[in-house]
Amino acid sequence: MIPIAKPLIGKEEIEEVEKVLKSGFIAQGPKVAEFEEAFASYVGTEHAIAVSSGTTALHLALLAAGVGAGDEVITTPFSFAATGNCALYVGARPVFVDIDPKTYNINPELIKGAITEKTKAILPVHLYGQPAQMDSINTIAEEHDLVVIEDAAQAHGAMFQDKKVGSLGDMGCFSFYPTKNMTTSEGGMITTNNPEMADKARILRAHGEKERYQHEILGYNFRMTDIAASIGLVQLKKLDGFNQKRIENAEYLTEHIKVLNGIKPPYVSPEVRHVFHQYTIRVEDGKRKDIMEYLNQEGIGTGIHYPIPIYKQKLYQDLGYHDKCPETEKAASEVLSLPVHPALSIEELEKIVISLEAGSENI
Ligand SMILES: Cc1ncc(COP(=O)(O)O)c(C=O)c1O
Structure with missing residues (x-):
């Protein structure tokens, strides 16, 4: 059988995982920090925040952008369920806008008609690895003061004009699930140039702690492990x-x-x-x-x-x-x-x- 997807894990990934296992640092530690730095530099953003999956990346990105109960998030219905569900997690309502039949991505011409006074964010998906029409989307977002969160779960390394996805909106969210263009087993990443959003996502990722055992806000355990990050560092090079x-x-x-x-x-x-x-x-x-x-x-x-x-x-x-x-x-x-x-x-x-x-x- 020729499989529809196949993770390519080589000797290097196995060696790196073994090193981490022997190091004693097997939860979030130095490898996660190294992976974040390498990923941010690859995408071309100031910050990258590693998390446990693409789904938790989307969830945290919406929270970090201040999207919450009563808000509306404009997105595409032609995607994996996580794209809509992340809005539900934060108490917001996903509002679905039809796709461009050629690219399968959200049709920017239809976005304006879906904007209401409750709209807080636009969440385009770069479906199948093809970037959405980010120029038009960003223009609409600027006109209406909306946050843009890219669902780049399927598009590591894809580019719109001369910029990589994940650097085009306010935040980008990636998945490292084994079928994706690169993997960490389970895993995800948020990329952003916005220091406040980056800070908030980092705090939310670890139970709202800025300092150990000081919980400022309601957070989660959405951390990535050093085991996963060590796989990601090798995969990013490939x-x-x-x-x-x-x-x-x-x-x-x-x-x-x-x-x-x-x-x-x-x-x-x-x-x-x-x-x-x-x-x-x-x-x-x-x-x-x-x-x-x-x-x-x-x-x-x-x-x-x-x-x-x-x-x-x-x-x-x-x-x-x-x-x-x-x-x-x-x-x-x-x-x-x-x-x-x-x-x-x-x-x-x-x-x-x-x-x-x-x-x-x-x-
Ligand atoms: C478009 C899209 N968004 C979000 C996700 C969620 O990612 P994960 O499976 O890592 O939670 C996926 C991956 O399955 C996806 O394809």
């Missing part, structure tokens, strides 16, 4: 190489897939460096299920990112959401992700193309 391989794999797939009937390869905006966390095609005419089953029979792993818009999840239906975002609903019924990860061999890429050719002809 990230550009991993991304380059993802981009080349995507180019190969697109070159061969663009001629197939009823299948659309991903669109890449000329303004961005897309790092292909996912390589997601559109299968038109209701043929997705058959193509997917055919590929799976041929030993090719696939994924649907995402089959259900967030507002249609039971949790949101129970909260009274009756939204309708037509482009999101269409995409949810047509998208299909194929393997693009850096561990793929040329033979595996060829097999994906041949199987998709056969599948699209026979179905």
